[in-house]
Amino acid sequence: MPRVFITGLGFITSIGNDAATVAGNLRALRHGFELYPPFQKPEIACKVIGTIKGFNTDSVDPEDWTYPEGYEIKRETIRSMAPHGLYAHCAFLQAVADARLGEDDISNTRTGLYAASAGSPMLTYFHHDRLLKLGPARSSPVGIVASIVGTLNFNLVAAFKIQGASCGFSSACASSAHAAAYAFDEISLGRQRRMFVVGGEDGNRDAILPFAGMRTLSLQTDPALASRPFDVARDGFVGTGGGVVVVLESEDEVARRGVAPYCEILGWGQASDGYNVAISHPDGAGSRLAMDNALASAGVAPGEVDYVNAHATSTLIGDVSEARALRSVFGAGGARPAISSTKALTGHGLSLAGVMETGFCALAMRGGFIPGSAHITQLDPACEGLNIVRETLPAAPRTVLKNSSGFGGANVALVMRAPG
Amino acid sequence: MSDSVQPTASSNKPFPVVSKPFAPDDEAALREALKRCSPSTFEAAVQFRKTGNADHMPAVVIGVIERFVEPDLRAKLKDADDDLRLIEDLGIDSLTMMEIVILVEDVLQLTINNDELRSLRTVGDVKTFIDCKIRGLPLPRPTKFLPIEHIGAVMPVEPPFLFLNEASVSSTGANGKYRITGQEFFLQGHFKDNPVMPASIMLEALGQLAVLFLLEGAPAEPGKAIGANTIYFTGCEGVRAHRMCKPGDILTLSIKPKRTKVPLATFEGAIRVGQEKAVIAEEITLTFSYVESAVAPAVINGAAQPVPDSENSARPLRVAINA
Numbered sequence: 001m002p003r004v005f006i007t008g009l010g011f012i013t014s015i016g017n018d019a020a021t022v023a024g025n026l027r028a029l030r031h032g033f034e035l036y037p038p039f040q041k042p043e044i045a046c047k048v049i050g051t052i053k054g055f056n057t058d059s060v061d062p063e064d065w066t067y068p069e070g071y072e073i074k075r076e077t078i079r080s081m082a083p084h085g086l087y088a089h090c091a092f093l094q095a096v097a098d099a100r101l102g103e104d105d106i107s108n109t110r111t112g113l114y115a116a117s118a119g120s121p122m123l124t125y126f127h128h129d130r131l132l133k134l135g136p137a138r139s140s141p142v143g144i145v146a147s148i149v150g151t152l153n154f155n156l157v158a159a160f161k162i163q164g165a166s167c168g169f170s171s172a173c174a175s176s177a178h179a180a181a182y183a184f185d186e187i188s189l190g191r192q193r194r195m196f197v198v199g200g201e202d203g204n205r206d207a208i209l210p211f212a213g214m215r216t217l218s219l220q221t222d223p224a225l226a227s228r229p230f231d232v233a234r235d236g237f238v239g240t241g242g243g244v245v246v247v248l249e250s251e252d253e254v255a256r257r258g259v260a261p262y263c264e265i266l267g268w269g270q271a272s273d274g275y276n277v278a279i280s281h282p283d284g285a286g287s288r289l290a291m292d293n294a295l296a297s298a299g300v301a302p303g304e305v306d307y308v309n310a311h312a313t314s315t316l317i318g319d320v321s322e323a324r325a326l327r328s329v330f331g332a333g334g335a336r337p338a339i340s341s342t343k344a345l346t347g348h349g350l351s352l353a354g355v356m357e358t359g360f361c362a363l364a365m366r367g368g369f370i371p372g373s374a375h376i377t378q379l380d381p382a383c384e385g386l387n388i389v390r391e392t393l394p395a396a397p398r399t400v401l402k403n404s405s406g407f408g409g410a411n412v413a414l415v416m417r418a419p420g
Numbered sequence: 421m422s423d424s425v426q427p428t429a430s431s432n433k434p435f436p437v438v439s440k441p442f443a444p445d446d447e448a449a450l451r452e453a454l455k456r457c458s459p460s461t462f463e464a465a466v467q468f469r470k471t472g473n474a475d476h477m478p479a480v481v482i483g484v485i486e487r488f489v490e491p492d493l494r495a496k497l498k499d500a501d502d503d504l505r506l507i508e509d510l511g512i513d514s515l516t517m518m519e520i521v522i523l524v525e526d527v528l529q530l531t532i533n534n535d536e537l538r539s540l541r542t543v544g545d546v547k548t549f550i551d552c553k554i555r556g557l558p559l560p561r562p563t564k565f566l567p568i569e570h571i572g573a574v575m576p577v578e579p580p581f582l583f584l585n586e587a588s589v590s591s592t593g594a595n596g597k598y599r600i601t602g603q604e605f606f607l608q609g610h611f612k613d614n615p616v617m618p619a620s621i622m623l624e625a626l627g628q629l630a631v632l633f634l635l636e637g638a639p640a641e642p643g644k645a646i647g648a649n650t651i652y653f654t655g656c657e658g659v660r661a662h663r664m665c666k667p668g669d670i671l672t673l674s675i676k677p678k679r680t681k682v683p684l685a686t687f688e689g690a691i692r693v694g695q696e697k698a699v700i701a702e703e704i705t706l707t708f709s710y711v712e713s714a715v716a717p718a719v720i721n722g723a724a725q726p727v728p729d730s731e732n733s734a735r736p737l738r739v740a741i742n743a
Contacts, residue, residue, distance in 0.1 A: 063456065138522060
């Protein structure tokens with residue numbers, strides 16, 4: 001089976017719009033939260049989100065959008081995008097440059113793209129409302145491809161002329177972890193030589209506010225306190241959006257092109273809670289099994305894992321159930337990997353989270369640090385017994401495990417290893 | 421959307437141009453709708469909406485098309501003739517065509533069916549189409565693009581005396597191209613060691629394009645068709661040659677009918693090479709007569725069949741949904 005490596009990264013996130021800035025903020029534990037103007041209303045209790053800086057995608061008309069200098073996107077390309085399509089498009093260009101890929105490397109039958117996003121609630125609403133009020137004849141012909149789940153892969157595959165496998169993944173907050181995992185499979189099964197893994201979320205009012213209906217968002221008004229996974233006073237997650245692209249390549253391609261990979265993906269596992277549509281299993285049963293499966297598939301013993309990038313979103317139930325799962329996987333043999341949740345800095349990227357945090361793990365391995373779990377004032381006693389690191393450690397993790405979980409109790413774990 | 425629907429048959433209904441007085445609210449909505457168009461487009465739209473005067477329509481339509489064309493291609497539209505092609509020359513795909521239509525509908529307050537769109541291939545087609553919609557006139561036959569096989573099949577001349585490589589014919593005129601290869605037999609003597617396309621042959625080429633128009637574009641009379649073997653040259657006036665044309669030059673020919681009444685048809689004609697004028701003919705006159713339509717269109721040698729019209733007109737101007 002061909003080995004699979006991460007060779008390129010691109011980020012548009014609440015903590016930075018390029019890999020260097022993101023790595024710097026992870027290391028220094030600088031968060032990306034702000035009071036979000038559309039939420040500063042009496043009827044909206046949630047006030048803070050992880051904002052994307054340097055972009056304005058408030059309008060329903062993509063031709064109104066602004067984005068940082070250095071990116072140039074034609075009207076015919078941007079017209080069918082959702083806001084997160086723009087973020088991911090920019091991240092894609094970064095990842096291509098980072099991996100030093102030429103046009104021929106991108107557009108060929110052995111290079112594919114797997115993506116994950118929840119679609120664009122803002123544009124779905126806008127186009128549907130127009131459809132019903134004005135009729136189909138006055139509706140945009142690109143309304144569907146700009147808004148439905150899949151918009152991310154439709155647009156990127158067309159814009160970059162991808163000819164290999166393409167697909168979108170929908171398992172809520174595990175979606176882009178699934179995308180990365182199955183992209184790994186495409187290469188390790190010899191079907192593709194290279195895969196782009198893309199996650200994106202609009203991260204705006206329409207994408208985040210529905211979670212207020214579930215009472216799952218933090219109501220904190222202080223941006224520095226809103227997201228604090230594993231803290232006893234945590235009160236829900238902070239939403240965010242963005243776009244992240246990770247390039248996976250086979251060992252042959254890495255050798256042929258002579259590029260230095262960030263890390264190798266050793267394997268992955270998944271399992272489902274079979275418990276509740278939206279609530280995590282109290283003992284983290286699915287998460288535990290996903291981690292066990294991932295470690296077995298990777299041929300890695302729990303004691304070899306140096307760092308776990310947790311799914312922990314700062315919700316009351318979710319963080320505890322993951323903590324129990326972690327204790328079950330690592331506690332029995334006395335393993336004490338460093339554990340942190342970088343969602344304390346970025347917020348919860350929903351469908352974007354898995355690939356964003358996989359990218360963070362790659363940055364940590366190359367940069368020689370383990371990002372701390374920020375904003376913990378008092379650790380939740382239910383999370384005790386775990387090596388949850390509150391400060392960034394200046395040590396390069398060699399073997400890393402990345403957890404992701406989504407609605408319906410879907411759980412995915414990826415195992416990565418630094419090169420050499 | 422049925423392939424069998426004839427655009428001309430389905431949409432021959434007058435359109436109520438000014439349905440209600442143009443209010444300040446309408447002007448604000450119009451300004452918003454046209455915010456990415458030139459100020460002159462907006463002005464033309466306001467005038468049209470206030471007066472219903474169709475003379476303002478071309479400026480609106482061109483302004484809307486321009487807004488959807490990539491900036492580096494807009495120059496083409498600036499000094500475009502009506503033969504500028506939407507897909508090939510302006511890079512407008514079927515989705516963009518829909519966007520253009522929606523905005524034109526919105527601004528001019530008219531309704532366009534998908535079936536009607538399919539045959540619109542040039543800027544001229546669009547202008548003529550909208551004009552007919554506004555005036556409640558029957559929709560014209562769309563521009564037909566004729567490949568060499570079709571031209572050879574319907575024309576009463578043939579190589580080495582056929583001077584058209586390709587042509588398009590609409591109800592308002594015809595355009596063609598001919599590339600001087602240098603292999604033409606008459607260039608061996610015209611002139612000695614200096615091959616120059618004879619002006620008389622260039623007039624012949626314009627005449628051939630006029631013949632093609634009579635056969636493929638002229639409005640038909642019920643039960644009758646123009647017989648290919650009834651058309652002959654009778655006269656030519658106001659001819660000026662501006663430029664020598666030599667092997668390698670591509671002649672762009674165009675003719676427009678001035679009068680067509682049996683037994684005479686007169687045309688004005690012009691030949692360009694790139695942007696340069698080559699030949700002008702103020703009036704070319706042909707004689708023709710009608711034959712029973714059962715024997716038309718003329719089929720040379722009874723062998724080659726004209727390319728079915730549907731192949732030329734069923735262009736992909738409908739939204740290609742790949743879902």
